[in-house]
Amino acid sequence: MNTRQENTRQENARQDGGTKVVVTGLGEITPLGENVAGTWDAMLRGESGLGLLDESWTRDLPPLLGGRAAVDPGLGLEHRQRRRMSRSAQFAVKAAAEAWADAGLDEATAVPHRVAVVVSAALGDMTSIIDGWEALKTRGWRRVPPMTVPMSMGNGSAAAVALLVNARLGVHATVNACSSGTQALVTAVELIRAGDADIVVAGGAEAPLHPLVLSSFAAMRALSQRVDDPASACRPYDADRDGMVLGEGAGILVLESERHARERGARIYAELAGVGISSDAYHIVQPEPNGTGTVAAVRTSLADAGVTPADVALFNANGTATGPGDASEARAVRAVFGDAEQGPALTANKSMTGHSLGAAGAIESITTILSLYHGLVPPTRNFTRLDEGLSVDVVHGGPLKLGPEQNVAVKNSAGFGGHNVALTFRGPVDRADGEGDMT
Incomplete structure (x- = not known):
């Protein structure tokens, strides 16, 4: 495609005020699975990916819980790539490779100057920074790893994904604390609606299981103390919840304008409406x-999608399992949708994956999309009793089957600093078989 054709296409897209943004590719790595299918199937079974951390650096710390990724993200990378990418960037690249392949994209269908990347994190990579500092203190400046700065940059994961997919339009890394991954999807929508991009690879990646990060959250008394039973520790919305459990991983989505996706015959999971x-x-x-x-x-978000609260069948909650956080979100749900009898079903995925900070919103968006695509909502693990005064309909005990007409869902995220991001998804007319099969 020559420059004139590209400019004409871009101008046509800008003039089309009704540009729809659709999801055509999904990729993730979580404590529940090394890919989307593995994570989804484990969620439907209500499994836990959380455990007691037993690395050598935990010896001088109190017992700590965490959700380690199901597989080393560096597997499959060349040795030189592993040395040049932080753990969070490795997560992002692994998930992006899955999403890109899932979308069926290649050099013939993706024009580099019409492809953008928005991959975010709350913290960047703490390990790279602190390892460099320790090398400086103990071994001198000549022994500081030369890639310390590139590996610790907040945009490191986004840049690594851009190299993977040959994105030439632009690389963005939004930083909105724990809503960073969700904010990345908002930025992607804006790029496509403006006519600037045909394709945006977007999401979040995070590797927060570091002693400094864990100790900081522990000092805030934000972490669960149920170290004797890790699988039951994270209890979103449960009356006996006592704090969050951190996890790691990445969630990456391929978003396209509906026009571009249909022109190339892509499979569409849902509309980010x-x-x-x-x-x-x-x-x-x-x-x-x-x-x-x-x-x-x-x-x-609902107004932007052109839907009413009554249209929403599913609310995928931020659900960190902290006392104030879940209570505040529950009050918001009631204010928008009414009480439990009127409002949508609510599910909280962190009960199984832990809280992966800047990656959480993207991972949970994938779950929301698959819930609409397959007509099944994963349960909230460890939920037994709702706080008095709260009124939400928490999915628990097993998956919830959605009816054919229930095809609208909201994903909500919140982050330190008071950042709130909500996404409204509209599912396909022809739903998949409901068995969680990705093929």
Whole structure:
């Protein structure tokens, strides 16, 4: 395609105010599975990917829980690639390779100057920074790894994915704490709707299982203390919840304009129909108690999608299992949708994967999309009893089957600093068989 053709196509897209954004490729690596199919099947079974961390660096620390990825993200990478990419970047590349292949994209169907990347993280890579600092202190400046800065950059994962897919339009790395991965999808939608991109590879990657990160969250008293039973430790929305469990991994999605996807005959999982963003301006860590910021983000997302609260069948919650966080979100759900009898089914995936910070929103968006695509909602693990005063319909005990007409879902995320992001997905008309089969 020559420059004139590209410019004409871009201008046509800008003039089309009704540009739809669709999801055509999915890729992830989580504590439950090394890919999308493995993670999805484990979620439907209600399995836990959480355990007691037993690495050597934990010896001088109190017992700590975490969700280690199901597989080493560096497997399959060349030795030189492993040395030049942080663990979070390795997660991102592995998940992006799966999503790119799942979308059926190649050099013939993806014009590099019409492909963008938005891959985000809350922290970047702490290990690379601290390892470099330790080398400087103990061995001198000449022994500092030369790739310390590139490996620790906040845009390191996004840059690595851009190299993988030969994206020439632009590389972005949004930083919105724990809503970073969800915000990446908002940015992707904006790029496609503006007519700037045909394809955006977007999501989040994070590797937070580092002693400094864990110790910091422990000092805030944000972590679960159920070290004697790791699988039951993360209890979103349960009356006996006592804090989060950190996890690691990545979730990457391929988004396209509907026109581009249909022209190449791509399989479409869902439409990302609406986006909403707000900020609490309340506290750097604590959520606004009544969830007013979440209410604003969700309502904006629904309006953007052109749907009403009554249309929403599923709410994939932020659900960190902290006392204030779940309570605030539950109040927001009731404010938007009504009480449990009126509102959508609610599921909280962190009960199984842990909280992967900047990757969580993207991983949970994949679960939301698959729920619509297959008509099945994974349960919330460890839920037995709802707090008094809260009124939400938590899916638990087993998967929930959606009816044929139930094809709208909301994914909600929130992050330190009061960042709120909500996405509204619309599922396909012809649903898959409901058995979790990705083929």
